[in-house]
Amino acid sequence: MPPYQPAPRSPSRKGASMSRYTAAEIEPKWQKAWEEAGVFTATREGGKPKYYVLEMFPYPSGRIHIGHVRNYTMGDVIARYKLSTGHNVLHPMGFDAFGMPAENAAMANGGHPKDWTYSNIDTMVSQMKPLGFGLDWSRMFATCDPEYYGQQQALFLDFLEKGLVYRKNAVVNWDPVDMTVLANEQVENGRGWRSGAVVERKELTQWFFKISDFSDDLLSALDGLDNWPAKVKTMQANWIGKSRGLQFSWDLTEAHEGFEQIEVYTTRPDTLMGASFVGISPDHPLAKALEAKDPKVAEFCLEARKGGTTEEAIETAEKLGYDTGLTVSHPLDPDWKLPVWIANFILMDYGTGAIFGVPAHDERDNEFATKYGLPITPVFEPVEGDYPAKGAFVPPKPDRVRFTRPVAGAEVMTGNEAIDAAVEFCEGKGIGEGVTKFRLRDWGLSRQRYWGCPIPVVHCPECGVVPEKKENLPVQLPYDEGGKPIDFSVPGNPLDRHPTWRDCACPACGAPAQRETDTMDTFVDSSWYFARFTSPRAETPIDMAEAEYWMNVDQYIGGIEHAILHLLYSRFFARAMNETGHLPQKSREPFDALFTQGMVTHAIYQTEGKGGRPVYHYPEEVELREGKGFLKDGREVEIVPSAKMSKSKNNVVDPVAIIDQYGADTARWFVLSDSPPERDVEWTAAGAEAASKHLARVYRLAAELADAPANEAEDGALLRETHKAIHDVTGGIESFGFNAAIAKLYAFTNTIAKSKAGSAAKAEALKVLAQLMSPMTPHLAEEIWTLLGGEGLIAHADWPVADPALLVEDTVTLPIQVNGKRRGEISVPKDMDKAEVEKLALEVENVKRTLDGAQPKKVIVVPGRIVNVVI
RNA sequence: GCCCGCGUGGUGGAAUGGUAGACACAGGGGACUUAAAAUCCCUAGCCGCAAGGCGUGCCGGUUCGAGUCCGGCCGCGGGUACCA
Numbered sequence: 034m035p036p037y038q039p040a041p042r043s044p045s046r047k048g049a050s051m052s053r054y055t056a057a058e059i060e061p062k063w064q065k066a067w068e069e070a071g072v073f074t075a076t077r078e079g080g081k082p083k084y085y086v087l088e089m090f091p092y093p094s095g096r097i098h099i100g101h102v103r104n105y106t107m108g109d110v111i112a113r114y115k116l117s118t119g120h121n122v123l124h125p126m127g128f129d130a131f132g133m134p135a136e137n138a139a140m141a142n143g144g145h146p147k148d149w150t151y152s153n154i155d156t157m158v159s160q161m162k163p164l165g166f167g168l169d170w171s172r173m174f175a176t177c178d179p180e181y182y183g184q185q186q187a188l189f190l191d192f193l194e195k196g197l198v199y200r201k202n203a204v205v206n207w208d209p210v211d212m213t214v215l216a217n218e219q220v221e222n223g224r225g226w227r228s229g230a231v232v233e234r235k236e237l238t239q240w241f242f243k244i245s246d247f248s249d250d251l252l253s254a255l256d257g258l259d260n261w262p263a264k265v266k267t268m269q270a271n272w273i274g275k276s277r278g279l280q281f282s283w284d285l286t287e288a289h290e291g292f293e294q295i296e297v298y299t300t301r302p303d304t305l306m307g308a309s310f311v312g313i314s315p316d317h318p319l320a321k322a323l324e325a326k327d328p329k330v331a332e333f334c335l336e337a338r339k340g341g342t343t344e345e346a347i348e349t350a351e352k353l354g355y356d357t358g359l360t361v362s363h364p365l366d367p368d369w370k371l372p373v374w375i376a377n378f379i380l381m382d383y384g385t386g387a388i389f390g391v392p393a394h395d396e397r398d399n400e401f402a403t404k405y406g407l408p409i410t411p412v413f414e415p416v417e418g419d420y421p422a423k424g425a426f427v428p429p430k431p432d433r434v435r436f437t438r439p440v441a442g443a444e445v446m447t448g449n450e451a452i453d454a455a456v457e458f459c460e461g462k463g464i465g466e467g468v469t470k471f472r473l474r475d476w477g478l479s480r481q482r483y484w485g486c487p488i489p490v491v492h493c494p495e496c497g498v499v500p501e502k503k504e505n506l507p508v509q510l511p512y513d514e515g516g517k518p519i520d521f522s523v524p525g526n527p528l529d530r531h532p533t534w535r536d537c538a539c540p541a542c543g544a545p546a547q548r549e550t551d552t553m554d555t556f557v558d559s560s561w562y563f564a565r566f567t568s569p570r571a572e573t574p575i576d577m578a579e580a581e582y583w584m585n586v587d588q589y590i591g592g593i594e595h596a597i598l599h600l601l602y603s604r605f606f607a608r609a610m611n612e613t614g615h616l617p618q619k620s621r622e623p624f625d626a627l628f629t630q631g632m633v634t635h636a637i638y639q640t641e642g643k644g645g646r647p648v649y650h651y652p653e654e655v656e657l658r659e660g661k662g663f664l665k666d667g668r669e670v671e672i673v674p675s676a677k678m679s680k681s682k683n684n685v686v687d688p689v690a691i692i693d694q695y696g697a698d699t700a701r702w703f704v705l706s707d708s709p710p711e712r713d714v715e716w717t718a719a720g721a722e723a724a725s726k727h728l729a730r731v732y733r734l735a736a737e738l739a740d741a742p743a744n745e746a747e748d749g750a751l752l753r754e755t756h757k758a759i760h761d762v763t764g765g766i767e768s769f770g771f772n773a774a775i776a777k778l779y780a781f782t783n784t785i786a787k788s789k790a791g792s793a794a795k796a797e798a799l800k801v802l803a804q805l806m807s808p809m810t811p812h813l814a815e816e817i818w819t820l821l822g823g824e825g826l827i828a829h830a831d832w833p834v835a836d837p838a839l840l841v842e843d844t845v846t847l848p849i850q851v852n853g854k855r856r857g858e859i860s861v862p863k864d865m866d867k868a869e870v871e872k873l874a875l876e877v878e879n880v881k882r883t884l885d886g887a888q889p890k891k892v893i894v895v896p897g898r899i900v901n902v903v904i
Numbered sequence: 905g906c907c908c909g910c911g912u913g914g915u916g917g918a919a920u921g922g923u924a925g926a927c928a929c930a931g932g933g934g935a936c937u938u939a940a941a942a943u944c945c946c947u948a949g950c951c952g953c954a955a956g957g958c959g960u961g962c963c964g965g966u967u968c969g970a971g972u973c974c975g976g977c978c979g980c981g982g983g984u985a986c987c988a
Contacts, residue, residue, distance in 0.1 A: 132987075219986085267907085592982090594983070598984095598988095720916075772916095772918085776926065852968080
């Protein structure tokens with residue numbers, strides 16, 4: 034509903050009625066005008082340059098939250114600005130609509146994920162529309178629309194044909210009580226969130242995208258992403274993790290179960306002489322062979338597989354090891370025997386699933402060796418200073434160290450030199466080979482869940498795994514089971530136990546077969562939606578002509594929390610789509626510029642519930658007194674400050690109340706002011722009032738503009754200030770300095786309010802003010818524009834351009850420092866020469882007093898900036 | 905654990921290596937009003953009567969000059985491959 038603003042309780046005594054900016058009337062009026070004029074409908078007409086601005090689309094959690102408002106307002110500022118600088122703008126919106134919360138809701142409250150999701154989408158659209166975003170709503174879709182996920186299935190089939198999809202085993206979190214797969218989020222301290230059972234790692238056959246085919250490309254192409262934040266590129270580069278090292282084998286002293294060797298990969302072959310043990314993953318084939326024969330090994334492996342699958346859980350778990358009793362001989366000294374341990378911290382997914390431990394130069398190996406009494410043998414020491422008293426000595430690779438037990442090379446060299454020398458030496462000796470490896474793993478896309486895009490393949494007893502025919506797409510999710518609503522309260526995947534949905538004919542031979550019951554990771558859905566927005570109703574994944582015109586995304590905006598996964602997967606998808614003929618070559622990198630906005634955070638209020646698990650309370654339920662929080666029943670809550678707003682933590686702030694009370698423009702102005710867009714902001718409702726007052730003041734300045742004669746000096750001064758404001762605000766918008774742009778708009782408003790210029794000059798200044806504000810507060814801007822006789826819609830007006838001649842100042846104020854401390858200032862012509870500035874600076878009373886007769890050693894004059902007198 | 909950020913008045917924050925605290929919020933004072941609301945004006949980092957001193961998480965360094973660059977800490981946040 035449109036917001037409501039109360040009228041003043043009594044009219045002003047001064048006769049002239051007070052002008053009110055009434056958001057409730059003004060905002061719907063202009064929204065209707067924009068819609069009727071089709072201002073934000075993206076078209077390819079007019080031979081104008083195109084601009085595609087996109088904000089990461091939301092998950093339909095049920096209500097929009099303040100983080101959405103911040104995100105979409107930023108995008109809207111860019112969209113409206115680009116529109117007024119002569120672009121065809123594409124600014125679409127949709128919903129990332131598959132995912133676990135819908136199933137969780139069905140589990141907790143009954144109902145169906147589909148109904149829950151579409152109802153949430155309706156609510157959120159109705160909450161977003163009053164905000165007046167310049168979006169092309171005609172392009173909207175949800176990823177759970179069969180029209181969308183059907184095309185996604187078509188992409189999957191093309192990827193499959195191209196060899197970009199394959200099946201292999203991978204581990205999942207297994208809840209042994211509920212007999213179901215858990216998401217990492219559903220594992221709390223190594224236990225299932227519902228059953229409380231200790232989670233185990235279990236292997237399943239799953240589908241994978243071959244993102245590793247693109248490791249090198251995804252890494253090296255980061256260099257070309259000039260308009261991406263450096264931190265995101267660094268994070269992605271580290272994630273891809275290109276490394277050079279040595280891959281070689283340790284010979285088992287005695288062959289065991291058909292194993293004669295253990296292959297390892299190391300990035301530090303120069304430390305080979307410091308090896309103390311060989312470690313293998315509990316999931317290593319040798320460990321499995323031993324496990325099958327020896328109950329003690331089986332017991333250890335079972336223990337080692339407990340806890341979640343996350344890297345964090347594995348890395349921070351207590352280091353556990355089991356001495357297999359097997360030994361290997363050292364490749365450089367066959368008489369040197371080392372023990373083979375199974376260790377819980379070795380990942381089967383990385384390298385070869387086996388390592389050799391060098392406790393002197395690796396913290397983790399050190400901890401392990403110390404715990405199990407294994408030898409710790411240094412191979413190098415610092416060139417200067419002492420060897421650390423405890424723990425491992427791990428200098429950065431570019432640092433020079435002195436080798437005491439070298440593999441090859443000079444006595445003193447850098448780690449990098451030593452690694453190169455060791456690789457060369459070992460290769461010469463026939464011990465393994467230097468290889469390049471990547472940390473990046475293939476993307477497992479199978480999910481054992483209902484509410485996702487079905488994987489369009491069929492399992493045939495005769496033909497094996499067969500792709501579904503394209504003409505049979507979409508493979509749709511069933512709504513019911515056997516005429517009854519699906520029961521989501523039963524753990525596990527409803528598709529898997531559905532009585533009829535699985536049954537089908539083999540697309541190849543026609544024999545009775547069964548559908549794949551796994552669905553796709555929701556990251557798949559969000560990896561190509563940006564491309565679909567260019568032709569959302571096409572009968573193929575995209576329409577090439579549309580993609581040629583609209584791609585790439587000129588400006589992508591979203592949360593820093595997506596720095597790695599979503600953005601990396603999208604970059605992969607763009608490449609894969611290009612190679613399967615679904616995107617032009619230029620779109621292999623789909624996002625030309627990226628801006629990562631900070632998150633809106635809010636404290637979490639929690640109390641302890643059953644079994645020690647936390648219960649989260651909404652901000653509305655908590656009363657704050659002296660820094661402590663209390664529930665209505667008097668219980669104190671624990672306050673976790675500044676956490677990401679998350680539906681599961683109940684710390685999401687709803688902006689609807691602010692919109693209702695003050696209107697959309699106030700909410701938009703408010704989320705942009707004060708905080709730099711890239712920084713996290715702790716939400717506080719104080720300040721919305723101030724934003725509202727300011728907008729009302731701007732409106733009054735225009736509405737109550739009194740007749741005044743022209744005044745040459747004052748009019749000229751105001752004109753110069755106007756052009757400075759144009760310059761500063763435009764620069765602020767283009768550089769995402771929205772808070773700085775708003776500060777300038779405050780200052781410019783104050784300037785106009787205080788100016789003694791004539792009414793004609795003031796009206797011109799106010800019209801420019803309206804234009805400069807129009808991307809942020811578009812409704813108010815239209816109203817003022819009309820009030821002051823502006824032609825047409827401000828949304829259609831050309832952006833004002835600053836006249837450089839009006840921006841230059843004739844005189845500047847120079848601060849005078851003595852030894853770096855400010856002692857005075859002088860006002861001088863802008864281009865006064867250095868010698869003269871120096872002379873004037875030394876005559877300043879306070880400077881003379883500070884010098885106290887001392888002769889300056891040096892005087893530094895930075896023209897137009899500062900003078901520093903050094904004594 | 906590992907990777908990436910962030911840390912400035914009572915508060916949000918500003919500041920191409922060049923006057924730290926722009927612009928705002930809350931506060932204090934004043935004008936208008938019978939009174940209030942609304943509005944307008946003034947004030948304001950801390951210590952100090954002042955001169956001046958101290959100040960950008962902590963310690964050190966580079967520089968004529970450091971919030972900004974470098975090294976080492978501390979605290980907080982994000983990511984960590986099945987939350988999205």
